[in-house]
Amino acid sequence: MTRSIIPFGPQHPVLPEPLHLKLTVEDETVVEAIPALGYVHRGLEGLAQRRDYHQMIYVVERVCGICSCIHAMCYCNAIEKLMGLEVPRRAKYLRVIWSELHRVHSHLLWLGLFADAFGFESLFMNLWKIRERVMDINEATAGNRVIVSTNIIGGVRRDISEDWLKQILKDITEIEQQLKPMFDVMTNDYTIKKRTVGKGVLSKELCHQLGAAGPTLRGSGWAQDVRQLKYEAFDELDFEPVVEYDGDCYSRNKVRFRETFQSLEIVRQAINRIPSGELAVKPKGNPDGEIAFRVEQPRGELFYYVKCNGGKNPERVRIRTPTFANIPPLLAMLPGAQLADVPVLALSIDPCISCTER
Amino acid sequence: MKFDLQKWINEGRLKSPWVVHFNCGSCNGCDIEILDCLTPVHDVERFGIINVGNPKQADVLLVSGTVNHRNKTALKNIYDQMQHPKAVIAIGSCGLSGGIFYDAYNVVGGVDKVIPVDVYVPGCPPKPEQIIDAVLVALGKLKASLEKSDEAPGQETAPAAGEQPAA
Amino acid sequence: MMLDASTISLDGVRNSAKEMFDEGWRFVTQTVVDLGDEGFDILFHYDKDLAETHYRARVPKGTVVPSISGIYFAALLVENENRDLFGLEYDGLVLDFNRTLYLEESGDPMTAPFCKITTFINPNAKTEA
Numbered sequence: 001m002t003r004s005i006i007p008f009g010p011q012h013p014v015l016p017e018p019l020h021l022k023l024t025v026e027d028e029t030v031v032e033a034i035p036a037l038g039y040v041h042r043g044l045e046g047l048a049q050r051r052d053y054h055q056m057i058y059v060v061e062r063v064c065g066i067c068s069c070i071h072a073m074c075y076c077n078a079i080e081k082l083m084g085l086e087v088p089r090r091a092k093y094l095r096v097i098w099s100e101l102h103r104v105h106s107h108l109l110w111l112g113l114f115a116d117a118f119g120f121e122s123l124f125m126n127l128w129k130i131r132e133r134v135m136d137i138n139e140a141t142a143g144n145r146v147i148v149s150t151n152i153i154g155g156v157r158r159d160i161s162e163d164w165l166k167q168i169l170k171d172i173t174e175i176e177q178q179l180k181p182m183f184d185v186m187t188n189d190y191t192i193k194k195r196t197v198g199k200g201v202l203s204k205e206l207c208h209q210l211g212a213a214g215p216t217l218r219g220s221g222w223a224q225d226v227r228q229l230k231y232e233a234f235d236e237l238d239f240e241p242v243v244e245y246d247g248d249c250y251s252r253n254k255v256r257f258r259e260t261f262q263s264l265e266i267v268r269q270a271i272n273r274i275p276s277g278e279l280a281v282k283p284k285g286n287p288d289g290e291i292a293f294r295v296e297q298p299r300g301e302l303f304y305y306v307k308c309n310g311g312k313n314p315e316r317v318r319i320r321t322p323t324f325a326n327i328p329p330l331l332a333m334l335p336g337a338q339l340a341d342v343p344v345l346a347l348s349i350d351p352c353i354s355c356t357e358r
Numbered sequence: 359m360k361f362d363l364q365k366w367i368n369e370g371r372l373k374s375p376w377v378v379h380f381n382c383g384s385c386n387g388c389d390i391e392i393l394d395c396l397t398p399v400h401d402v403e404r405f406g407i408i409n410v411g412n413p414k415q416a417d418v419l420l421v422s423g424t425v426n427h428r429n430k431t432a433l434k435n436i437y438d439q440m441q442h443p444k445a446v447i448a449i450g451s452c453g454l455s456g457g458i459f460y461d462a463y464n465v466v467g468g469v470d471k472v473i474p475v476d477v478y479v480p481g482c483p484p485k486p487e488q489i490i491d492a493v494l495v496a497l498g499k500l501k502a503s504l505e506k507s508d509e510a511p512g513q514e515t516a517p518a519a520g521e522q523p524a525a
Numbered sequence: 526m527m528l529d530a531s532t533i534s535l536d537g538v539r540n541s542a543k544e545m546f547d548e549g550w551r552f553v554t555q556t557v558v559d560l561g562d563e564g565f566d567i568l569f570h571y572d573k574d575l576a577e578t579h580y581r582a583r584v585p586k587g588t589v590v591p592s593i594s595g596i597y598f599a600a601l602l603v604e605n606e607n608r609d610l611f612g613l614e615y616d617g618l619v620l621d622f623n624r625t626l627y628l629e630e631s632g633d634p635m636t637a638p639f640c641k642i643t644t645f646i647n648p649n650a651k652t653e654a
Contacts, residue, residue: 017381017389018429034620035602039429040383043462046610050461062458065387065483082526109390128397135394146387146483211552211599229575289526292570292577303570305528305556320554320570320603328599354385 001026008342017353019346025339033334035327041357048317053079053287054153056314063319064355065146066109067297069095069102072151074295075317077231078306079153082287088278091155092233096270097168098141098148099232099295100263104175105134106298107260110350111186114253117343118195123185130178137168155280165271172264183257196249200333200345203247210332213325214300215259216349219252221245226296237269249348256350286310297322299350321355368504371417371443372497374406378416378440382433382469383459384423387483388450392420400486407493413439418496420489421473424452424459425466437473443503445476445496449489454478530568530579535588538569541580542593545571550578552597557607565611569593592617 009020018039024032047059060075061068073095080087108131115123135145141160142148150157160168186192202212207220217224218241225241227234242258244251290307300322307316326349337345381389395402396409410416413436425433437446448469451457456467469475476499479492533541545552553570560566564585571578584590592615594601605622607613615621 017386018432037602039426039432040381040423041426041428041464042383042424042459043464044459046463047459047461059458062385062387062482065385066390068385068387125398128394129399132394132397132399145485146391208549208551209546209597209599211597224575226575290528291526292528292579294577301553301572303553305568305570307558316556316558318554318556318558324602325553325599327602332598352386354383 003031006339008346017351019351019353021334021342021346023334023339023342028339030334030337030339030342033331035331037353037357039357040354044358045317045319048314050313052312053308053314056317057151057153058149060317060319061147061149063321063358064352066106066352067102067299067355068147068149069098069151070295070297070302071319072149073099073232074293074302074304075306076151076153077295078291078293078304079287079308080283081291081293082289082306082308083153083283083285085154085281085283087155088281089233089275090159090277091279093270093274094156094160094279095151096233096237097160097267097274098138098150100267100270101134101137102148103263103298104260104267105131105138107256107263108134110256110298110347111182111253111260114344114347115186115192117347118192120189120192123182127182130175130182133171133175137171140164141168152280153283155278157280159279165274169268169271172267176261176264179260183261186257187254192253193250195341195344196253196348197246199249199341200337200348201246201248202329202333206332207247207329210328211325212300212329213322214297214350215252215255216300216326216329218242219244219255220247226294226301229294231293231295233270236273237266239266249344252348286312287314299323299352299355300325319358321352321358323349323352323356326351327356371504372501374408375417375493375497375500376408376410376415377418377420377493378410378413378436379420379422380433380436382421382423382429382453383426383465384450384452388422388453391483391486392422392449392489395486395489400490402490402493405490405494407490413437414441416440417444417500418493419444419446420449420493421446421469421475422449422453422483424456425469425472426464427466430466430472433469433472443500445500446473447477447479447489447492447496448475449479449484449492451480451482454480457482528568528579528581530581533580533582535582535584535590538567538580538582539591539593539596542569542596545578546596549573552593552599553577555600555603555607557611557613559611564588565613567613589614589616591615592619594619 003026006023006025008023020036022034023030051059057072060071063071108127112124112127138148139145141164142150202220204221223241223243242255244255287308288310292305294301294303303320305318309315330349379392448454453469456465459465477492477496479488550571550573553572556568558566567582569580590613592604594604595617601620604615
């Protein structure tokens with residue numbers, strides 16, 4: 001049996017991003033996988049010393065274009081905690097609405113790409129068609145389809161009018177109706193099951209030891225969702241973390257699809273319970289001290305460490321993104337897999353390389 | 359009437375441009391908008407635009423994001439593998455100049471620092487309509503260069519594949 | 526407001542990691558903060574059922590830090606990242622990218638400054654700490 005090394009990426013039809021894996025294969029079976037990163041490394045954390053703490057919001061939003069709102073929310077929360085600012089309730093609810101809409105569009109994007117990875121083109125097209133509705137809501141309420149840029153230190157930049165809140169309620173009901181048949185296809189289709197069930201199994205213990213986060217962790221039976229920490233308005237919203245127990249690609253897939261419905265439900269609750277009031281409080285002075293803050297991103301737990309020294313520039317901003325945590329589990333599940341399954345396995349952790357390398 | 363093979367190929371090139379997409383240090387914002395163009399709402403295939411994975415079969419290169427020290431060689435490789443005539447479209451503020459990351463330590467700058475760019479699409483990220491429009495603008499440029507090479511005296515056909523254009 | 530972190534010495538890095546591993550904590554990440562002349566702050570973040578624990582080790586510049594990637598495999602990427610960006614030297618890394626995880630060899634990683642890095646590892650040069 002001869003060993004050969006096959007490069008997977010950086011420019012690969014399945015991946016929209018330059019993920020590079022050096023796969024050592026014996027015949028068709030992968031025996032070792034080594035990641036090669038750095039194709040998207042920009043040095044974003046280093047910009048913290050040159051931008052003041054307001055400007056840094058726009059930099060952290062561009063860590064990742066898919067979940068930009070959640071990055072900004074996490075950073076703003078950290079700075080607000082340092083400055084002792086109490087964000088108005090309405091602003092907290094608006095942040096939840098935007099961030100959950102981001103989760104919906106991120107999961108739909110991923111589910112579409114995942115369907116595309118095993119050649120299910122029509123499902124990919126259908127899911128992305130539904131996703132466009134979410135993008136339209138983003139554009140109508142925030143002015144940009146992808147990077148909504150609504151978070152500022154102390155609150156949010158703009159309001160959503162009552163009419164638009166009603167319209168969003170109507171829209172998400174329709175999105176739910178359109179998604180239900182897709183859920184049946186994604187969970188019951190023979191081909192999809194053949195490609196995902198029992199592939200890339202991560203046991204409950206191994207998953208935790210390797211530091212997995214988000215749907216990868218919950219797909220292996222850990223009911224851990226950072227939203228349970230009740231940041232923003234999650235203390236008044238009801239939800240249960242979505243858990244599946246098999247730890248294979250099928251489970252992770254199902255977690256994400258069920259989370260899409262859950263996020264739509266959270267948006268509905270938030271719109272029904274949103275109080276009226278101020279949008280933002282004005283920050284005074286400069287932040288001082290250090291803090292670690294976590295939020296739940298579509299891909300998992302997002303960790304920010306912010307250190308400020310009373311000056312206008314933060315001293316250090318450290319960003320640990322969920323994909324960074326999910327790469328070791330990916331390396332653990334690849335050995336033993338067939339070469340043809342590698343794209344499916346690599347996508348099953350929902351890799352976001354621009355997050356990983358910053 | 360004599361059948362002109364080259365004319366036939368050129369027509370096909372302009373009617374159905376194949377694009378290849380390379381993400382070079384982008385935040386994904388532009389990439390998902392490029393993918394959005396393929397989906398039913400925007401549907402670029404009505405213009406005959408097809409996204410392919412292989413640069414050797416592509417006419418148009420879409421680049422999103424800033425160039426950094428590692429991916430500049432990958433970008434150059436992909437550009438060199440493409441056959442003539444080819445067009446390059448830089449997408450998003452980062453692809454134009456480095457954008458918000460212009461002074462980060464690992465950023466070289468815009469795409470035009472490494473390869474020649476034909477069409478620039480501003481925006482962070484640009485809307486799918488802008489990207490589709492940019493591909494059509496690039497086609498106009500391709501058409502002009504094809505016509506120029508057809509009319510050039512002393513040249514029987516369009517430049518052979520792989521030939522470098524006069525600097 | 527300072528982070529609630531228990532201070533450990535350089536020798537305690539591996540012991541504390543081993544303890545946390547045995548107690549079933551999940552490794553979140555490491556953070557390195559450049560303190561200028563005082564050296565580096567290395568913070569270790571762990572998580573268990575959404576509770577957080579932090580450890581802080583303050584090391585002078587130019588020290589070799591024991592790697593915990595043998596205990597927590599997940600620490601491999603972050604330690605390589607710190608090697609790239611801060612010039613930290615680790616002892617016992619399970620997979621060493623040799624300062625090419627993010628940066629190019631030709632780009633001379635020693636002069637690619639991250640944060641306000643003022644030192645790099647060179648056995649012959651005197652440390653600035």
